[in-house]
Amino acid sequence: MNTKSPPSLLDLAKMSLLQDKTLAIDSLKSLPRELFPPVFMAAVAGRHSHILREMVQAWPFHRLSLGPLMVKVQVQQPYHDILKAALDGLDGLLSQKVQPKGWKLKVLDLRRNVQTNFWDIWSGTKALTSLWSLEEPETSHSRSKKHKGGDSRTNEKHPVAPVEVITDLFLKEDSPDELFTFLFNRVKQKKSLPRLRCRTLDVVGIAFENVEEVLKAMRLDYIQEIEVDCPWDLPTLARFALHLGQMVNLNKIHISHIQTTPCLSPETEDTLIATVTSQFFGLHRLRELYLDSVLFLEGCLDQLLRCLKIPLDTLWIMNCVLSVFDLAYLSVCPITNHLRKLCLSGVKLASISPECLQVILEKTSATLRLLDLSECGLTDSQVTVILPALSHCSQLRILCCCGNLVSMAVLESLLRNTIPLRNFVWGLFPVPLECYLGTVSPHNLRNVREYLENLRLIVQELGRRSSVSFSTTCAQCGTTKYYVA
Structure with missing residues (x-):
């Protein structure tokens, strides 16, 4: 027995409409806006490029x-025929000097991971509570005003409003971003x-x-x-920082693997560092x-942090060399007063006074949720100094301090001062020094089971x-072994 449900009236109407391209395009003028999304989804699934182009021009949202x-309908290679049809529709709109009557489209969003319930609602997987809820707040507000007071300029002709194209880009030398390549080629073809x-x-x-060429094509x-x-x-x-300074709405910056240039004179290096750090003033x-x-x-962390005007939520400094002066400034600068995440992983702190780190923990005790001090070369005496401040970090959830040289006695104190914290959920600690025979290495462990059993207890x-x-x-080799308590 065939238990497959028969097609709904809407499915039959969509199939009938899309089978006749001329009829479908002519019908757009009178098609209720509630039917645009399901018909558009069917046109995408069926790769009806001509109909898609016309639907973009008549899009009522x-x-x-x-x-x-593209993700929902699982179209293979989505940024070709479908995207070309949509952008060709935009070209037709943007080439007109006067805005067509009823044209609503302002944003073409190409981000594949954006959270939206628009297509879920129109595919029937979520309930529609309000048609206005699918529009931007400013659009709903303007509709409300028109409903209440009308619009005395209904017949007035307006110039074509710009359409924003929003996307996220991942640019890699050996794996070029397919979407950006497509869009950038259109720009070079002088499309609209x-x-x-x-x-x-x-x-x-x-x-x-190559990056600079990309930046010139972007807002x-x-x-x-x-x-x-x-x-x-x-x-x-x-050179890149000159563009960075124009990104005035940045809330997150991640910069990695910047090399030194040995041939630079100290004066030239100072000038270049000033060029980089000064661009942070406007962020x-x-x-x-x-x-x-x-x-x-090293030696210029203060120069960078002084340019920042609001407190940071996250400060992540990994595998960098910091001077005594850098860490001292880090402990007193106002932008670190309310850190939620602090990482100094790979920053060698063995020769630096632990009091600076203690001050940082004291002033962030009410906000700090993540602390990463892995591979810092901390010793027993340094860990002992920061323990009282660490035990008052009431919001601490995650602590990573592996790769430091601590004894069993200090490690036990570290556990007793962090695990009882109310919000603590995860910790990664070093194996105590007593477990090693000579060189600190996974290959030279001895009596590890005995010590681990004591730690588990x-x-x-x-x-x-x-x-x-x-x-x-x-x-020497970077090999890491993990033991769960």
Whole structure:
């Protein structure tokens, strides 16, 4: 027996409409706006490019989220025929000098991971509570005003309003972004595509000249998050920073693997560093700063942080060299007063006074949720100094301090001062020094079972369901072994 449900009247109407291209295009003028989304979805699934182009021009909503639809209908290679049809429809609109009557489209959203319930509602998987709820707030507000007071300029002709094209881009040397390549080629063909608005931009391993060409095609003031993981030197970073300063709405910056340039004179290096740091003056929304393997940072961290005007939520400094002066300034600068995440992983602190780190923990005790002090070379005496401040970090959830040289006695104190914290959920600690025979290495462990059993008993005694692990890493080969308590 065939239990498959028969097609609904809406499904039959969609199939009938899409079978006749001329009829479908002519019907758009009288098609109720409630039927646009389901017909559009059917046209995408069936790759009816001509109909899609006309539907974009007649789209009755403020936003067209094309990216999530590509995911929903699982179209293979979506940024070709379907995207070309949509952009050709935009070209037809933007080439007109007078805005067509009833034209609503303002945003073409190509982000594939954007959260939206628009297509879920129109596919029937979620209930529709209000047609206005699918529009932007400003659009719903303007509709309300028109409903209440009318519009005395109904017949007035308006110039064509711009349409924003929003996307997120991942640019990698050996794996070019297919979407950006498609869009950028249209720009070079002098199509009527407006400048791109990109909220998240990731740049990995690309020569600066190619990145600069990309930046010129974008609205830099629209970027909110940027990650640059490129083996650039300081002069190249300074050239990039001139563009960075125009990204005034950035709230997250991640810069990795900036190399030193040995041939630079001290005067030239100071000038280049000033060029980079000065671009942070205008970034008034920056809340997350990630610096990984930025090799010129030593001795000039204060110069960078002084340019920031609002407190950071996240400060992530990994595999960098910091001076005593850098850490001292870090402990007193106002932008670190309310940190929620602090990472100094790979920053060697063995020769630095622990009082600076103690001050940082004291002033962030009410906000700090994550602390990463892994591979810092901390010793027993340093850990002992910061323990009282660490025990008052009431919001601490995650602590990573593996790769430090601590004894069993200090490690036990560390556990007893962190695991009982009310919000603590996960910790990664080093194996105690007593477990090693000579060189600190996973290959030279002895009596590890005995010590781990004692550590497990301590964790159980503290009565918390926190996840606690211990690890050891070989400095020569990088091999890491983990032990769960």
